[in-house]
Amino acid sequence: MNRPVDIEVEVERYELIEPARYRFEVERREFMRIFGVMGAGVLVLASVPGSAQESGRTGQQSASSDVSAWVHIDERGRITGYTGKTEIGQNIRTSLAQAIADELRVPLNRVSLVMADTDLVPFDQGTFGSQSTPRMAPQLARAAAAAREMLLDRAAAQWNVDRATLGVKDGQIVGQGHSAGFGEITKGQKLVGAVPASVSPSPVAQWTSRGTAEKKVAGLDFVTGRHRFTPDITRPGMLYGAIIRPAGYTGTLTSMDDGAARALKGVTIVRDGTFAGVVAPTERLARRAVTSIKAEWSVPSDLASSQTVYEQLKKAGSTGGGRGGAPTMAGDIPAARAAAARTLDASYRIPYIAHVPLEPRSAVAEWNDGKLTVWTGTQRPFGVRTELAEAFRIPESQVRVIVPDTGSAYGGKHTGEFAVEAARLAKAVSKPVKLVWTRAEEFAFGYFRPAGVIEVKAAVNGSGRITAWEFDNWNSGPSAIQTPYDVANRRIQFHQSESPLRQGSYRGLAATANHYVREMHMDAIARALGVDAVEFRLTHLTDERMRNVLTAAAQRVGWPKTSSPDRALGIACGTEKGSYIATAAELSRADKGFKVERLVVAFECGAIVNPDGLKNQVEGSVVQGLGGALFEAIEFAGGKLANGTMAQYRVPRFKDVPVIDVVLLDRRDLPSAGAGETPIVCVAPAIGSAARSFGTVATELPVKLL
Amino acid sequence: MSTYTLRINGQTHQIEGEPNDSLLSVLRYELDLIGSKFGCGEGACGACTVLVDNQAMRSCVARLSAVAGKTIVTIEGLGGNQLHPVQQAFLDAEAFQCGYCTPGMVMATVSLLRTNPTPSEADIARIMDRNVCRCGTYPRIVRAVKMAAERTRNTEGAEVRR
Numbered sequence: 001m002n003r004p005v006d007i008e009v010e011v012e013r014y015e016l017i018e019p020a021r022y023r024f025e026v027e028r029r030e031f032m033r034i035f036g037v038m039g040a041g042v043l044v045l046a047s048v049p050g051s052a053q054e055s056g057r058t059g060q061q062s063a064s065s066d067v068s069a070w071v072h073i074d075e076r077g078r079i080t081g082y083t084g085k086t087e088i089g090q091n092i093r094t095s096l097a098q099a100i101a102d103e104l105r106v107p108l109n110r111v112s113l114v115m116a117d118t119d120l121v122p123f124d125q126g127t128f129g130s131q132s133t134p135r136m137a138p139q140l141a142r143a144a145a146a147a148r149e150m151l152l153d154r155a156a157a158q159w160n161v162d163r164a165t166l167g168v169k170d171g172q173i174v175g176q177g178h179s180a181g182f183g184e185i186t187k188g189q190k191l192v193g194a195v196p197a198s199v200s201p202s203p204v205a206q207w208t209s210r211g212t213a214e215k216k217v218a219g220l221d222f223v224t225g226r227h228r229f230t231p232d233i234t235r236p237g238m239l240y241g242a243i244i245r246p247a248g249y250t251g252t253l254t255s256m257d258d259g260a261a262r263a264l265k266g267v268t269i270v271r272d273g274t275f276a277g278v279v280a281p282t283e284r285l286a287r288r289a290v291t292s293i294k295a296e297w298s299v300p301s302d303l304a305s306s307q308t309v310y311e312q313l314k315k316a317g318s319t320g321g322g323r324g325g326a327p328t329m330a331g332d333i334p335a336a337r338a339a340a341a342r343t344l345d346a347s348y349r350i351p352y353i354a355h356v357p358l359e360p361r362s363a364v365a366e367w368n369d370g371k372l373t374v375w376t377g378t379q380r381p382f383g384v385r386t387e388l389a390e391a392f393r394i395p396e397s398q399v400r401v402i403v404p405d406t407g408s409a410y411g412g413k414h415t416g417e418f419a420v421e422a423a424r425l426a427k428a429v430s431k432p433v434k435l436v437w438t439r440a441e442e443f444a445f446g447y448f449r450p451a452g453v454i455e456v457k458a459a460v461n462g463s464g465r466i467t468a469w470e471f472d473n474w475n476s477g478p479s480a481i482q483t484p485y486d487v488a489n490r491r492i493q494f495h496q497s498e499s500p501l502r503q504g505s506y507r508g509l510a511a512t513a514n515h516y517v518r519e520m521h522m523d524a525i526a527r528a529l530g531v532d533a534v535e536f537r538l539t540h541l542t543d544e545r546m547r548n549v550l551t552a553a554a555q556r557v558g559w560p561k562t563s564s565p566d567r568a569l570g571i572a573c574g575t576e577k578g579s580y581i582a583t584a585a586e587l588s589r590a591d592k593g594f595k596v597e598r599l600v601v602a603f604e605c606g607a608i609v610n611p612d613g614l615k616n617q618v619e620g621s622v623v624q625g626l627g628g629a630l631f632e633a634i635e636f637a638g639g640k641l642a643n644g645t646m647a648q649y650r651v652p653r654f655k656d657v658p659v660i661d662v663v664l665l666d667r668r669d670l671p672s673a674g675a676g677e678t679p680i681v682c683v684a685p686a687i688g689s690a691a692r693s694f695g696t697v698a699t700e701l702p703v704k705l706l
Numbered sequence: 707m708s709t710y711t712l713r714i715n716g717q718t719h720q721i722e723g724e725p726n727d728s729l730l731s732v733l734r735y736e737l738d739l740i741g742s743k744f745g746c747g748e749g750a751c752g753a754c755t756v757l758v759d760n761q762a763m764r765s766c767v768a769r770l771s772a773v774a775g776k777t778i779v780t781i782e783g784l785g786g787n788q789l790h791p792v793q794q795a796f797l798d799a800e801a802f803q804c805g806y807c808t809p810g811m812v813m814a815t816v817s818l819l820r821t822n823p824t825p826s827e828a829d830i831a832r833i834m835d836r837n838v839c840r841c842g843t844y845p846r847i848v849r850a851v852k853m854a855a856e857r858t859r860n861t862e863g864a865e866v867r868r
Contacts, residue, residue: 089804089841215800222805223793225741225781229806232740240735283735284727358745358753358806358840407743407806408840434735439746612800616843620803623842646746646838654831657844 034072034082035190037120041074041183042150042191046143047122048135067135068122071100071143073151077171077183079104079111081140084124085132086116086379087405088413090676091613092132094217098209098609099137102202103144104182105168108209108217116381116403126380128411128505130577130674133609137672141201150193154185204607204668211668213612218405229407230377233364235432241425242286243435244276244295248640249444249501251297260292269293270428277421279429283436304500305637310349314453317474317497328482331489336468340459343468344525347455349700350476350513351633352448352501356651359407360442363422366432372399376419377406384416391420392427410624411505412446443644448634449506450499452476454517459489464529466540471518475499477510480576480681483518485540501636507621508677511576512628512684516701519572519685527692533571534559545580545604545667546573552602552663553582562586567597570690572682578673579605583622583682587690593705594691596626596656602663603679606670618662618679625683627652630702710774714739715783725771730754733765733780741781741809745838752837755810755817756780762817764836781809784816791861792816795854796847803841811837815851823859825851 034043047068070082081100087093097111104111114120116127124136148168155173156163166175173180204211221227244256253276258269266281267289276295280286304312337343363376372392378384381401389396406413422435437445452475459468468489473481478494526536534554541547550573553559562569566589573582586598603618631650635642643649688703698704712719712729714737721732728747733739733756742765745753749767756765757779765780784790789797792815802808811834818825818833825833830851839847 089802089806091803215797216802219797219800219802219805220789222802222808223789223796223812224785225743225809225812227805228740229743231744232734234738282731284723284731287731288724356840357804358743358751358838359804360744406804408804410840436744439748616800616803616846619845620842623844624840626842646748646750651838651840652842652844653838654835654844654848657831657842660845 034070034120038072038080039074040188040190041072041186042147042193043070043072044143044147044150044193044195045070045122046139046146046195048139065125066123067131067139068124069136069139069143070122071140071147073147073182073186075183075187077181079106079182081111081113081144082121083113083115083136083140084121084381085136086127086381086403088127088379088409089407090132090617091216091610092136093405094214095133095609095613096137096140097217098214099141099201100144101209102207103141104148104171105208106171108214110171117400118381118385118402119400123382126383126414128379128414130579130677133672133674134578137609138201142195142199145201146193146195146199149199150191151182151185154191155180158185210609211607212610214610216613228404229359230364230375230404231359231362231434231436233375233404233434235364235366238364238432238434239279239281239429240283240286241277241279241422241433241435242290243421243441244278244290244293245441245445246297246299248299248638249636249644250303250639251299253295254298255296257294261289264289264292268429270425272424275421275424277425279425279433299639303639306351306633306635306642307637309451309500310453312500313451313475313497317495325494327491327493329491331468333468333470333489333491336489337459339461340467341462342528343457343459344521344528345455345457346517346521346524346699347453348517348520350452350454350516351701352451352503353506353628353632354443354448354634354649355410355412355446355506356442356646356649357408357410357412360437360439361413361418361446362434362436363416363419364432364434365419365422365426367423367426367430370394370398372423373402374400374419374423375402375404376416377409377413378403378416378419379409379411379413380416383414384419387416387420388423392423410507411449411509414505415447417445439646440644443641443649447502447504449509450476450503451501452510452513454513456517456521458521458525460525460529464531464536466525473510473514476513479509480511480514480574484543484546484575485522485537486542487540501634507624508576508680511574511677511681512625513701515572515574515576515681516684516688519574519682520688523570523572523685523689523692532560533689537573543575546575548665549573549580549582549602549604552665553584553600556602556661556663557584557586557598557600559584563598568594568690568693570686570688570692572685572689574681576678576681579603579675579678581678581682583686585683585686585690587687587694589694594694596630596658596687598659598661599683599686600661600663601679602665603675604665604667605673605675605678607668607672608664608666609672611664614664614675615662617676618664619660621676621679622660622683623652623657625680626656628701629684629687630656633702710770712770712774712778713776714778715780721770723770725769727770728766729756729768729770729773729778730765732770739780739782743806743809745806745810751807752814753807753810755813755837757813757817760817760820762814781813784812790816791857792819792850792854795850795857799846799850799853801843801846801850802839803843807837807839811839811847815854818851819855819858823855825855827852
């Protein structure tokens with residue numbers, strides 16, 4: 001169960017099989033381009049073959065799962081890291097730079113990052129699956145460490161001194177009466193290096209920037225509003241686009257009366273197959289033009305609704321495909337059930353929910369001599385580059401995707417249809433075009449976290465031990481589907497299905513649904529047996545890290561005592577993406593059920609890189625989890641969303657937020673795991689199990705008292 | 707089409723438009739005042755909050771005809787050469803993640819502190835409830851608002867004593 005350690009072991013083993021030098025020659029052309037942009041100096045590549053990552057999407061043309069990073073130090077000693085990862089609010093522009101700063105023994109403000117510009121950075125699969133901290137940070141650290149060693153080598157040679165007597169301090173190579181800045185040592189040279197096997201990132205004990213609460217890089221640009229997100233990008237001569245859409249989330253354009261729009265000065269109508277949009281000199285005019293167009297759409301009949309979807313998902317998963325793969329089996333389920341003192345079974349429904357990133361999906365597209373440049377907020381810049389190249393039948397080398405630091409994504413920005421749309425409009429008018437989706441488009445034409453049905457069956461023996469665990473998940477996803485509890489007889493299966501709504505990745509993806517059902521069922525069994533929910537879990541847990549977070553959360557919340565007699569406590573624990581979480585919820589009674597008064601979260605993700613940034617991520621993840629736990633669910637029928645606006649689809653606001661008490665367990669002996677996703681997974685089961693003290697809780701999300 | 711006089715951050719602009727055109731669209735896409743963000747276009751998220759005659763207003767649903775002639779302040783008009791105390795407090799409390807809601811949150815806070823210099827946490831939650839931070843940094847924003855309130859009081863107190 002010790003996942004981050006496993007990942008590290010895998011990395012080292014693969015490295016021996018496939019040395020980095022082979023990759024280096026392939027990348028040489030790229031290096032030369034960096035020297036062209038950044039000037040002479042030292043440039044180091046670090047790359048390791050990657051492993052399959054969950055993204056919810058596949059089919060990338062230039063598919064490579066390598067995790068690559070470059071570090072460049074120019075003649076003036078300026079240090080730049082290059083990574084294909086995107087900053088979407090998770091603070092990696094800061095935390096990744098911290099890794100470089102440490103290895104080069106400089107303060108954080110000496111380091112900058114070039115991120116997610118497909119013409120400037122090495123290929124990357126995308127920013128998802130909590131991989132930036134465990135996978136990308138070590139590559140940047142290795143590259144920086146190798147650059148440091150190269151500088152020491154050069155200095156020793158230039159000064160003709162014993163290399164062992166030289167050191168690195170405050171951006172200088174010093175020793176033997178000599179001292180010189182990084183830039184001076186490489187003046188006029190273009191040094192390229194790979195990471196030798198002898199170089200590895202500094203141990204945690206030597207961290208200086210990492211492990212401290214460094215302030216977010218460029219924070220000033222956010223509080224002043226100066227940062228340019230994609231919707232804020234402007235280009236010379238830029239025009240504004242808008243897309244003609246059906247009233248619901250689906251439909252095929254059959255006819256269109258655009259007479260009124262054509263009469264508007266400066267408006268261009270663009271129609272290509274089923275695509276239809278407008279371009280106008282101002283955003284206001286583009287909007288006006290779109291509203292003036294009367295379009296007819298054919299919408300299929302017999303579409304699923306939020307009522308019928310569960311039956312449909314289960315049916316399609318069981319009979320029509322069932323591509324989820326074979327079940328995980330252990331032991332003998334029928335024998336365990338036959339010998340059981342009691343059995344407890346339940347079936348849960350998980351609705352579709354929306355990401356609602358505050359920055360809508362948007363893009364600015366520009367064509368120059370057949371080369372397409374697109375600024376867009378996406379978690380997969382190289383994936384979007386592929387989408388664009390395919391859409392316009394041009395080589396990927398003719399497409400550049402640049403991702404400005406983005407106004408959040410939460411797994412919702414893995415695709416680039418808005419980039420394709422903007423590029424199509426720009427091509428039609430031969431001018432740069434900006435397209436910003438409306439909030440209604442966001443809801444209807446983005447994608448959702450998958451809905452699903454989850455069935456769980458447990459058998460318990462006479463001494464109160466779970467002897468059999470069966471877990472079937474239809475469509476919501478396989479993340480964290482395995483149980484961390486020690487149960488001898490298991491059958492666990494994910495059944496992929498045909499989703500009536502467009503679905504994809506989401507923060508934590510199915511780990512939230514699977515944790516919800518698993519932990520609610522653990523709580524139900526404990527209640528049925530009349531045993532304490534924490535004790536019951538501990539008797540089934542050998543994983544020390546899980547035991548530690550569970551115990552820490554229980555202690556902090558004062559388990560099993562509530563802070564006042566009319567309140568109720570609930571608790572849940574879990575692991576996902578290599579980190580461990582336990583959440584305790586304290587509820588009070590309210591008019592229509594309950595109110596969440598307090599959440600206690602114990603979280604452990606190995607060695608902490610930036611304690612304040614981490615706390616921010618944990619709190620934010622918990623707040624986002626509150627939405628799915630308490631009120632978020634997409635309602636739909638007849639091809640239309642019933643709550644596809646910000647006013648109708650409720651997301652957590654100030655008044656919804658309880659006291660959140662975060663306990664961070666710093667395991668400096670363990671590698672750092674990602675932290676943006678995992679804290680979301682136990683919010684709903686903590687609340688749901690607490691609510692059981694007030695009455696019967698529905699077997700669905702959001703949590704509801706019957 | 708009519709001509710509307712918009713007074714924004716001390717400058718006067720003559721804007722041609724329809725009465726129902728949104729103020730935010732003009733600010734962002736014609737005057738390049740991009741600090742006010744487009745979040746929902748429904749007046750439901752607060753990312754576009756500006757001050758109109760000192761009142762917080764959602765500029766995405768503010769019509770040109772309704773704001774013409776009034777005094778409009780956007781985030782670009784706060785603070786002058788240095789940060790406004792509210793901006794400084796948001797920076798110090800690191801009350802953001804992606805930062806997309808931040809200008810709207812800052813403007814809403816400026817408006818809140820103008821009418822209530824000593825807001826309780828409940829006051830903050832009630833007034834600021836119109837602004838969404840999807841990253842969920844609400845606890846930090848509450849801290850930033852309180853920090854800004856305290857600093858403003860101290861500064862003003864010092865000025866009065868002088």
